Amino acid sequence: MKISASAASVIIAFIPFVLFFNKIFFLKKIPKLTALFAVALSILGVYLVIGGDLSSGGSLLGYLYMLGAAISFSIYLIITKPLFDTYSDVTVSFYQSLFGCLAFIPFLGFEKVNWSQLNPEISIHFIFLAVFCSGIATYFYMFALNNLGVTISAVFMNLIPVVTFIASYFWYEEIPSTTQLLGAAIVIISVSIVTLSEKSKEINN
Numbered sequence: 001m002k003i004s005a006s007a008a009s010v011i012i013a014f015i016p017f018v019l020f021f022n023k024i025f026f027l028k029k030i031p032k033l034t035a036l037f038a039v040a041l042s043i044l045g046v047y048l049v050i051g052g053d054l055s056s057g058g059s060l061l062g063y064l065y066m067l068g069a070a071i072s073f074s075i076y077l078i079i080t081k082p083l084f085d086t087y088s089d090v091t092v093s094f095y096q097s098l099f100g101c102l103a104f105i106p107f108l109g110f111e112k113v114n115w116s117q118l119n120p121e122i123s124i125h126f127i128f129l130a131v132f133c134s135g136i137a138t139y140f141y142m143f144a145l146n147n148l149g150v151t152i153s154a155v156f157m158n159l160i161p162v163v164t165f166i167a168s169y170f171w172y173e174e175i176p177s178t179t180q181l182l183g184a185a186i187v188i189i190s191v192s193i194v195t196l197s198e199k200s201k202e203i204n205n
Contacts (some may be wrong), residue, residue, distance in 0.1 A: 003059065003062030003063055003065070003066060007062075007063070007066070008066050009046055009050050009161055010043065010046055010047050011063070011066040011067060011069075011070055012066070012069070012070060012157070013042060013043045013046035013047075013157075014043060014070050015070045015073055015074055015154050015157060016039045016042070016074075016151065016155045016157075016158070016194075017036075017039050017040070017043065018070050018071055018074040019074040019077060019078070019150065019151065019154050020035070020036060020039070020151075022071075022074045022075055022078055023078065023150070023151075026075075026078055027078065031151075032197055034193060034197045035151065035194050035197050035198070037193075038155070038190040038191075038193035038194045038197065039155060039190065039194065041186055041189070041190040041193070042155060042186070042187050042190035042191060042194075043158070044183075044186060045158065045162075045183045045184065045185075045186030045187035045188075045189075045190060046158050046161050046183065046187060047183065048179050048180065048182055048183025048186065049161040049162055049165060049180050049183035049184055049187065050161055050183075074154070077145065077150045077153065077154060078150060080096075080142075080145060081145060081146075081149070081150050084145070084146040089139060089143045089146055090139065092142050093138050093139045093142045096138075096142075097134065097138060141153065144156070148195075148198075149198060151194060151198055152194060152195050152198050155190070155191050155194045155195075156191055158187050158190070158191065159188070159191060161183075161187075162184045162187050162188065165180055165184070166184075
């Protein structure tokens with residue numbers, strides 16, 4: 001394990017923050033201080049939701065991988081947004097998924113697959129991943145990116161740990177701690193602040 005899941009969650013929570021710097025660099029847009037504060041608040045919220053535990057360590061290479069993923073995804077959001085001026089949400093989702101799959105083909109030779117372990121349970125997980133996560137969820141995110149904008153779409157990703165522990169409560173009957181509940185409230189408040197801030201900026205423009 002190059003990095004813990006908890007540490008990875010916090011680094012991914014930095015995507016909106018990295019996005020602001022990329023918008024300054026690529027688009028010459030200066031973010032509002034309110035939005036910066038809200039994003040920083042959401043990172044704190046995510047840290048609390050995962051239990052405030054980053055003690056499991058991890059290698060420097062693992063942290064660099066996750067940092068690279070955060071930077072890459074923020075750039076991806078910026079370069080994807082203009083596509084909606086010409087193409088529909090479905091078209092963008094389809095071609096991104098198609099070329100994404102093709103890009104993985106050269107790396108198949110480095111993977112060792114034990115097909116004997118393929119059973120109905122794994123097949124169901126695979127179908128769920130393909131249909132709901134890679135298909136429907138991707139389209140919904142494209143729709144959100146088109147209609148809500150880059151910043152709001154990015155900040156909403158920090159709700160993922162919140163939704164996860166809520167689902168765990170109903171699915172696995174896991175009782176969230178007070179710290180996790182506080183973190184969830186902070187994330188929800190921060191997302192609301194960014195959303196209202198961006199919407200008010202659109203009205204003023």
